[in-house]
Amino acid sequence: MFGADINNPSAMAMYETDAAIHHLGIEILSVEEGLATVAMTVTNNMVNGHSVCHGGLVFTLADTAMAYASNSFGSMALAAGASIEFLRPAYSGQRIVATAMSPHVGRRTAYWDVTVTNPEGDTVAIFRGRTKVIDG
Numbered sequence: 001m002f003g004a005d006i007n008n009p010s011a012m013a014m015y016e017t018d019a020a021i022h023h024l025g026i027e028i029l030s031v032e033e034g035l036a037t038v039a040m041t042v043t044n045n046m047v048n049g050h051s052v053c054h055g056g057l058v059f060t061l062a063d064t065a066m067a068y069a070s071n072s073f074g075s076m077a078l079a080a081g082a083s084i085e086f087l088r089p090a091y092s093g094q095r096i097v098a099t100a101m102s103p104h105v106g107r108r109t110a111y112w113d114v115t116v117t118n119p120e121g122d123t124v125a126i127f128r129g130r131t132k133v134i135d136g
Contacts, residue, residue, distance in 0.1 A: 008032070010071045024057070026064055029097070036068035037099045044092050052089035058096070059084050062114040062127035065100035070110055070131040077110070082129035090116075090124050098127075108133045 011031040015021075021028070021038075024046075029037040040061045042053045062084060070077040090096045100114040114127035 008072050010074050011036070011068050014068065014071055020060070021064055024060065026061060028068060031068050031072050033072050034069060034105060035099070035101050036065050036072060037097060038065045038068065039095055039097045041095045042090050042092050047092050050089075052091060053094075053096070055084070055086055058086065058090060058116055058125050059127070061096060061098045062100070062116055062125060063129065065098035065114050066112040066127070066129045066131065069100040069102065069112060073105075075133045076135045077131040077133045080109070080130045080132040082127060084125050084127045086125050087123050088118070090118055094118050096124055100129075 008031040011028065015028055024040060027039045029039055038061060046053050046057050048054045063079060063082060066079065096116055096118055098114050098116045100112050102110050102112050104111045110131050112129040112131065114129065115123055116125040118124050
C-alpha cells in the first residue's frame with residue numbers, strides 16, 4: 001500500500017516496480033525529503049524457529065525505509081552498507097513500523113538512522129545505514 005497523501009515523485013516511481021515490498025506486504029506510510037516511514041504486518045510465514053519475526057525481515061523493513069528516504073531527493077541512491085541491533089522480538093500479527101532519518105546527507109554519501117517499533121511503541125531494532133548517490 002502506498003499512502004495516498006504521498007507526493008514524492010521518486011518514491012512513487014520506486015513503488016511501482018518494487019517487487020520485494022509488494023511480495024512482503026510492506027506499506028509506504030510517508031515520504032518527505034530525507035524522511036520515510038514504512039510498515040509491515042508480521043505473518044506466520046515470517047517467523048523463525050523461535051516463533052519470532054526473522055531478523056532478516058526486520059532488516060528488510062529498515063532497509064526499505066532507508067531506501068525511500070535516501071531516494072526522496074530525486075537522485076538514485078543505493079545502500080552501501082548497514083548494520084542492525086535487535087532489541088526485542090516482533091511476533092506474528094504485529095504491525096511493525098520503521099522510520100528513517102538522516103543525521104548527515106552529503107553530495108554523494110548519506111548516513112541513515114532507522115528505528116523499528118512494535119504496536120506498543122517499543123523499539124524492536126535500531127539500524128544504521130549508508131547510501132551512495134549513483135546519479136545526479
